[in-house]
Structures are given as C-alpha cells and as structure tokens.
Amino acid sequence: MTQQFTGQRVDLAVSTVIFALRPHPRTGKLTLWLPLVRRNRQPYEGKWALPGGPLAAEHDLVTSARQTLESTVGISETYLEQLYSFGAVDRGGDERTVSVVYWALVPRDREPAVVDGVEWFVADEVPELAFDHNAVVAYGLDRLRAKITYSPIALAFVGAQFTLADLRTVHEAVLRKTIDPANFRRQVLAGGTVVPTGTYVQGASHRPPALYRAAVPLTTKEPR
C-alpha cells in the first residue's frame, strides 16, 4: 500500500453469489438456486458467469455488491456478506483480475425479478462456468452449509414470522438431509435466536403451529 505499483496493473471486480430456495425441477424438493449471466464477449464468450462487474471508483465494495443484487434479482435489502477475495494468477482470462465476492440470501417470500440475460440454476448442478466461478460457487455453498450449523443465518430465508417447521425446512433444503423435528425444535429454542410471537398459523384446524420471529435482527458482523 505504501509503494507505487510499477508492474502490470491488476483489475478489480466485485461479484455476488445469490442463493434462493425453490423446488428442484426433477424431485420437487426445496433446494438452493442461484442466478447466472451469460457472457456475450471474450474471454469465455457464451459461458455462464456470476453477476458482477468492475468496481467503480466512487463505490464501496458492499455498494457494488448490492447494486449487482438489485440489478440481478430486483432485491437490495436482504442478507449480504463478503464471502472471499479470489485472486489466483491462473483463474482465467488474459487480464489479471481479483474478484471480491459477496454472497446474498433471498427470502422465500420475495419473488426475484425476471431480468433479461439472467437465468437461474440449481446451485449444486451449475454447468462449466467462466473463469474460476465453479470454485467460487462451491466455496459459497461450503460457507452457507457451514454457517447455517452455527449461526442463525437460516432466518434470512424465512419471512418476519415463521413456524419452526418453516425454519427446519430451510435447514433441510440447505443441508440436503432430513432433520428430526423434535431435536431441531429443542436446539433452536435452546439457542435463543427465535422467540414466539404469541400468535399461531391462521386457519389450521387443530393445534395450530406457533409463529416465531428472530430474537435479534440478523446482521453481518463486518467492519464497514
């Protein structure tokens, strides 16, 4: 940071991995999806890539990521966190580019906008992507699956009020396994991350499920 840069310049891009939960096209089971954009120029022309672009000098990193989120799914106010910066020399393309990658979670009750040039893919079944984006997506999935086990991040996928079954369904979809309802209930309530609203699901005939809300707003603990 202290010296002038004398060699070849390094480009800086900001990309965003955006996860949403929708039914799998074959099995119908809830699963993770993400939006990709098709490249219309070299390198990797015709390949799918993560949405994003060069960092404008007047934008903070997170501002750039939020703009990508907005332009890709039409949603800006949702969980958004820095994932990792990818900068291997051999990550593809002629220009040396470092990508600061963010990840975002789309709540189940928000319908992503239909955007020209954007297509949604099952996150675990993406085709061969441009650059090192397959590795980026895999790392995003790893992070999500790790973090959901030790943080209340699943709350980002549900609405303001939800049943414990709603929350368990999110865990099951993300982790791709069934979870024992009684164990899950016990663990979530012991964790103190949700509190009962005192209200119940309307219209359920017998023993309507209790509704819960987040105990504290879900925020990312980040420096800026």
Add this chain to the structure above:
Amino acid sequence: MTQQFTGQRVDLAVSTVIFALRPHPRTGKLTLWLPLVRRNRQPYEGKWALPGGPLAAEHDLVTSARQTLESTVGISETYLEQLYSFGAVDRGGDERTVSVVYWALVPRDREPAVVDGVEWFVADEVPELAFDHNAVVAYGLDRLRAKITYSPIALAFVGAQFTLADLRTVHEAVLRKTIDPANFRRQVLAGGTVVPTGTYVQGASHRPPALYRAAVPLTTKEPR
C-alpha cells in the same frame, strides 16, 4: 468482470495482520502483539501501518501475504488465512485502494526476526494508524477472539507438543480472561481436536503433565 473499466482505476494492496503472544510490558501477562511498519512517505508519513504492499501481477494473493509475513517476521510456514477485503471509498489516501487483508499467527516457540523499520505493539494498544488500519486491526482481533471459541485455532500458537495448561494459557491471553482449568480440560478433550502423545513433561517431579498434539493438522479451509 465482464466489462472494461472506464473510470478511475482502483489500486489493489495486500496487507497482513500478524499476531504473536508475548508478555505485556506493564503487567507481564501474556498478551497479543503485532508488528507495524512506519510510513516514510505521504500520505500518513510517519504514521504506523500494517505491513504489506501492492499486489504484483505474478503473485497469488496468498503468495503476496506470505511474502509480507516472511519479510516482516522471518517466518513463512505458519497459520495464514484471508481476513477480509477493505475497500471503503473514504478509507484514506488520495488513491482509491482496496486492501485484501490476511491474518497470521506466530507460534510461541518461534522468535520473530528483528527487521529494520518493523516495531511490535500490544495489539489492543496500537496508536492512531495510517488509513483505516485501526479498524482492520480491530476486525482481526474480533475474528481471532471469535474463532478461538469454536475452532482449534489456538493450536497455531503452541508447538508440536503441548500441555493442556499451555493451550489454556493461549486461550486466556487471547480472550483476556481466566478460564477454569477443569472445564477447559473437559471441553478440549470432548472436542477431539487434541490427542495425548503418551509422553509427559520432562523433569517435573510429581505427576508430570501429559503432552498432547493436534489430532489433525491445522489448516485453513479456503478455496485455493
């Protein structure tokens, strides 16, 4: 990543927060220290800053961080992980710079080299630094103190063999609190991150403490 950048360029730097444990100069209690370098040019001339520099086009990010580690403390093979990328527009300096920051942990049995222009500071008592480096250091401390509670990262501070008291001392120094030995022992052994070597501290007269080693090598789970 797909478009040419048309506006002002953004510089890219790689900096490294390097933590070591040494006695506090006043209290004598083990505490976290880090090395800083004094800036000899504008902006922030005369201020202390994190070691690092511009990313050379031929270097991976982690290679750049490891070189900084090597040139700052004379150690390259130790725990090193990406911390965060800092890129706020108002983070200081005339040139817009994004810093990809790594953090490293120096084992207690390794003596950092004495390097011209490098000075060590108690991590919680650093002076006013250049750029946003106070925020970077604070974030590094936050990450270390969070991660030591849910991961075996404390192993990076001890040697290949250690007593449970050694490991507890690391936790106490990082977290700045005393920890009950019996509880700590129970938790560590339940966690399965350490295994007994079957040997004991030499020379201890009565009931010599058992030596342990890491159950698995401490690695960072990162994409590249």
